[in-house]
Amino acid sequence: MRDYRDIPRWASVKPEEWQDWRWQLNNRLTSTADLREIIELTATEEQGIAECLENLRMAITHITVP
Numbered sequence: 001m002r003d004y005r006d007i008p009r010w011a012s013v014k015p016e017e018w019q020d021w022r023w024q025l026n027n028r029l030t031s032t033a034d035l036r037e038i039i040e041l042t043a044t045e046e047q048g049i050a051e052c053l054e055n056l057r058m059a060i061t062h063i064t065v066p
Contacts, residue, residue: 024061028060034060
């Protein structure tokens with residue numbers, strides 16, 4: 001499993017911050033661009049996300065990356 005600190009966006013986040021639900025809410029991923037910083041998305045996945053975002057909001061917290 002990849003350590004969250006290996007991701008540039010979260011490199012300086014302390015473990016106690018990472019485990020804090022308030023920090024998680026304030027730093028949730030809310031767009032395709034945010035998610036693309038963390039994982040690779042196929043064109044099909046990006047299209048599916050775009051279609052979903054027409055009606056729903058994205059708010060991903062505490063992501064674990066394999």
